[in-house]
Amino acid sequence: MLNPLPLLSSHPVLLVVSLIVLSVAFQIYQSRTAGLDHIPGPFLAKYTNVWRLIETRRMGGDADYMHAMHKVYGDVVRVGPHAVSVADPQSIPLIYGTKARLHKPAAIDVIKSHGRGDNVVTIRDPDKHGKYRRPIAGAYALSSLLDYEVQVDEMLDKLLEKIEKITSGNKQMDIARWLFYYAYDVVGYLSFGSPIGFLDSGKDVYSLIKFQGYIVDYVRLVIQMPVLHKFLAGSPIVAFLGVLAPTRDSFVEFSEVKVKNRLNAPPPEQLDMLAHFIASAEKYPDIMTPDQITSTAVVNMGAGALGSSKVLQGIVRYLVENPDKQDQLYNDMKAANCSYPINWKQIQELPFLEGIVKEGVRLHLSVGVPLIRESPPNGLRLADGTVIPAGIEVGMKPYVVARRKEVWGPNAEEWEPERWMQRSNETEEEFKERRTIMERGDLSFGHGARTCIGKNIAMLQVYKVVSNMVFLYKVRLILLSYHIAVVGYI
Template structure:
């Protein structure tokens, strides 16, 4: 198989690519130079075609996650905390997922919609208050505040306070960013993590390491449990008896054999993965719409027409959003061009005889994966303009080509390890984006200086915008 010369000898090149903040661009360039199968390291291979998705991530393939995910297992009191996303143990993953999978179905999550609505209204109110005080607002930060507070509302019946204080509560956003930044780099050479951060010998002589994410989730869970022990209503805490925490507790009561650590794993997964992924997608959608005025005008026309026909509420409902075809196209296209994951989602070949992928034999123990940023730009699937923003590609008839595009999306992963919380993200996104653009005119403060800095593909700067109440009549007339 082909690849850079130094990648045959060491994992250092791919570690440096990750450290550069542009590993996703490097992977795209490598596949365009060397082809479908590219060697990234002495024992690491990247596959660049959607046709390999079933072979690598299919339900029956039994390829376990690589040691990259061990790096993403946080420490609490010096002990590793494994969750649904980062565990390599398939038996543990099944044990964690089976009791709660039904809670994450879209049918069930729609029952949380009133609580999402409450947070959306607070978001709009706080945005307008900020805009009244200063000429611009950092929309990137506010979208992340929103994503975290929604998760607090539906998990613990209590916003975390990001919107209310307009700040990074307990520095948790910064902590998650630094955690994923560390993981994206060191995950290219997991041995470095074992030698230092998770070395039992070293940790024996150092203070216990505690993940701020785990600590934050456990603190919120303890607050919620304390409130439930006092009754549904306390002096300052009224909770929904059907929130995630209530259902997690019910699950443990029904099956006392479930370890107490499962509760920590479930709540931590909601706080960590559920908030950050949603924020990345929200920012990506807004970014592409603001930098493509024709698409924004088309979306606003769809929203204004629906509002004029009585098909759109002030806070758009999930049901209403499903009838907005251009909105759906924009969300899919943003997820295609700017997947929250910019690295290969690694698995390990387990079969003694190895496996064949795209005509290449991979021996047992080979680390193999697909990078969504590479797969989503396959011109054979998405067309000659696969590198470009074009929501209209998703408006084509539901023929085999459209089905192939749908099957090729790795925005939330694939197979039985697909992100369990993707429906939470979709519920938030399909409600907030149409509500936001139906209500406001949003423009970049300095559009020519817009810059996208990626490290685990989190927006860091360049998202200062002006927000003004929008005149829908103009869109209807257009």
């Protein structure tokens, strides 16, 4: 039998052409054997993940090509050889519900660097996820919220001190940037018992925000074509050289030092989240190892600070562009006899504030990637009857679902705090039904057993700063940026 290797090795051009032909043939084979020919989608997406990588890179930031794509191809679209995007809110419980118990796919490993262990975000198996979530749940419970309010108020005082100092003499202040600093200091304080120092220094301490930006961009792009991760941050060579942000992660380095120092010290008088994590190691020693405590703290810092800061930025934009809404919220707080600092109990009695925050979360808390799962061995039938074969990456993107008119109304892409409130021509029963539909269709913090564990804490700091800032000041637009002007009501 003729051996083609000597011929190919002696003709480099022929070798390259042969490799290309084999690669194309393999992609076609993968596409045809995936069992997804019945699902529409862009032609190139059927054969390679390069298509969605290019589209993600082209759109950039939070802009979303999938939103427009679903308008063209429908509620179920093939976005890769083995990947499907779903937009129908009726399929949320089928993909993410506790009864579905779908695993996360291997693509989730893109979030991990080489040598890093699993955490509550990257664990694929739902049973294992439950075991790792249980020891830390108490730190995020509603019952712990009031304990954390003291630290949040302390950071709020510090933010307002900066506002008073910087704006003295009718000077301008870039409030959006300082709200980022506030969010990071609050999460640092709640996590480790002391603020990181953003508000004190007025800058990106330890370059945490900068490095997190690298990580977000990396994950958003590479998860579209997960095989790249093996040659980038998932590569042992790259990890050794330390040339990528997810490998040289400042969050990890910062957290490792904090955890190490705390493990060698007595418990603090004022409990923080790290104290909860360390205490849980006594009951769950096999799970809450020093590495897992560090990993949990990293997730806490990264996800908590980024999510709340993006929501705050969106809310500020809305309030600046709609000054009458600032007036309305202020009048509501005065009518409710609020006083600074407005506390968590008072916040619960302000429906318009709730609407502002919920709209901020709906429109701006986008993780940038679909919440991906793997279809089970017996396949998956979606709400519209579409059957997804076994082993397929299937997911819904919060950005897309947050703009569905059947859930949010005909103005789904607009900011309307009043949609969360009872309308004048609406009965109590009609309002409850409409609100239930919205809450079931909200993927901002995920759904089911994988709902973001830090949701309560993120909302605490957002509600606190929005209510108290509007109570004391009026924010206005200056030079196409968002600044705070001390033209307060009091």
